[in-house]
Amino acid sequence: MTDTVTIVGQGYVGLPLAEAASEVGWRVWGLEASSRVVTQLNRGQSHVDDISDQQLERMLGRGYAATLDPSCVSRSQIVVICVPTPLGDAGSPDLSAVTAAVTTIAPHLTSGTTVILESTTYPGTTEEVVLPLLSSGTHLTPNQEFLVAFSPERVNPGDKKFGIRNTPKLVGGLTKEASEAASAFYASFVEQVVVLSGPREAETAKLLENTFRHVNIALVNEMAKFCHELGIDIWEVIRGASTKPFGFMRFTPGPGVGGHCIPIDPNYLSFEVRKELGYPFRFVELAQEINNSMPRYVVDRIVEALNDVGKPLNGSRVLLLGVTYKPDIADQRESPAIPVADILRQKKARVEFYDPYVENWAISDGSLERSRELEAAVLGADIVVLLQAHSSFDVESLSSSAALFLDTQGVSSENVLRL
Ligand SMILES: NC(=O)c1ccc[n+]([C@@H]2O[C@H](COP(=O)([O-])OP(=O)(O)OC[C@H]3O[C@@H](n4cnc5c(N)ncnc54)[C@H](O)[C@@H]3O)[C@@H](O)[C@H]2O)c1
Structure with a gap:
């Protein structure tokens, strides 16, 4: 058979x-x-x-x-x-x-x-x-x-x-x-x-892997916030630290964590620890708090950038580039772009988006249609925000034609506004 x-x-x-x-x-x-x-x-x-x-x-x-x-x-x-x-x-x-x-x-x-x-x-x-x-x-x-x-x-x-x-x-x-x-x-x-010796060890190994990512992303996200206030470029800091050939693994900040695993799986572990042992798994809970704060932080940075040129967020055209949770795929599950758009719309910004992988984008209060033409959308926006760096985006050219450009992925040159 x-x-x-x-x-x-x-x-x-x-x-x-x-x-x-x-x-x-x-x-x-x-x-x-x-x-x-x-x-x-x-x-x-x-x-x-x-x-x-x-x-x-x-x-x-x-x-x-x-x-x-x-x-x-x-x-x-x-x-x-x-x-x-x-x-x-x-x-x-x-x-x-x-x-x-x-x-x-x-x-x-x-x-x-x-x-x-x-x-x-x-x-x-x-x-x-x-x-x-x-x-x-x-x-x-x-x-x-x-x-x-x-x-x-x-x-x-x-x-x-x-x-x-x-x-x-x-x-x-x-x-x-x-x-x-x-x-x-x-x-x-x-x-x-x-x-491994049994299912428990294999189940926990998977959760350790995802919790490790979750915690390290939270670490650089928290550092990104205070480095901005201190006038230190977090991306250069990470570039420097990454040259160490041992004992360091590169993680980068961003608008939050998305996908089916990182925002969800560590909860399985903290839930079990609390249920079985009665105490919190503090690393997971702290990482959650920091990573969940990032969409609002991105909106704060958009407000700050518009304010610097004398514009209010209310009524401004904000173009979000890349709304999937990872580059070069279409998966939008738990993408932090969704809370970014939600908060912007609550604050009465005119939200537009462009993503080569997404035509209709479901956000909390409805769905948005992709801007027809990327270059025209960039020229028409008060601020362009790179949320996901799909490899098809020519970031240098897009950032130079935008009125304001905020890069949350650290892929543009140093004279562009970055997270
Ligand atoms: N997507 C990832 O990158 C990834 C990576 C590692 C682990 N995982 C884990 O793998 C598991 C599956 O994730 P996924 O991303 O493939 O999910 P998915 O939503 O892409 O696919 C799940 C499929 O299962 C089907 N389904 C649901 N209930 C069913 C049932 N009772 N009988 C038969 N089919 C059923 C759904 O219709 C769906 O097609 C999850 O536990 C996830 O955490 C996912």
Whole structure:
């Protein structure tokens, strides 16, 4: 029988994983909850930046199929869960997609299947949530007839250097056999698989990685604010510090943190620490406070720049360049550009935007249409604010034709206003 894998959730994580497994010969089912996603994928239309329509066509040619029908699980040796793990109302983890996925697959498990959770989550989820739910939905004996492991996803959308194949994969099984089965699956297309002693260690390792970024971004964001007041160029400071070949890692300030991971995942860790131990994880909470203050700080800097030329924010045309959370991708999830636009509109600025990857941009009180022509929009604006430095932007030329230009990414020359 062909080796078959079901990948539950065909989004930013699940679809590239499906592509990598399909390329080395796995028969891949993409089990989805969204009929729109299933229809699009089976038509060869990719909705994920990292997978092109051509790659998807090749996957379909190799037998890949997206489906709403969970019976594919009964024909799979491996089932990988890649569904969203957002925050709930009170900032607590929302595992509803994980529990729904697990409940759906449990009755279809057959003897010998290994279930792997990839969704980012708090320590203990695999053992305390996934295993009991699977066990109650199947007649099979847990940890014997079916195996369970956790393996965090480390995908960095848009990264041309590090992808699934050359980013080491962590695995933590509930049993030695689970670790072995999960490792064998990943080793078929990932260069290096690293086995940890169990799921808790793998779950926590992923949260350490994201918390590390979150805290270090907050550090440079806080420094950017006081360096501005002290008349010190933070970008030059970072350039200098980055020449140290050991013990320093370069992080840069910006309008805030965005995406599916950094603004969300550290909360999973602080929530668990508070719930289990009753005390706060102070680094995470402080980093959150600082990073969340950055959109308002950017607006303060816009007000300051306009004020210097005798203009009020009220009624001024503010052109935002780049509204995605990362350069050169279309993903707008949790992008700090949204609170920047919201605050500007609350203060009655006339907000416009240009982003080569976004045509209609949803902000809190409606949606904005992209300015038709970049050069004309730059010339017509009272201030242009670079929020995301897509590589297609000719920043030097744009900044020289703008009346005022605020660069929040530190990519322009030193005589331009920078964060
Ligand atoms: N996007 C990233 O860069 C990234 C990186 C590392 C880790 N992660 C983690 O990976 C997980 C998935 O993230 P993503 O970015 O791929 O999310 P996504 O929103 O892009 O995709 C998730 C997909 O799962 C589907 N889905 C939801 N519930 C389902 C269910 N019960 N059954 C089947 N399908 C279901 C959705 O319809 C959607 O298509 C999250 O835990 C996230 O934190 C994401």
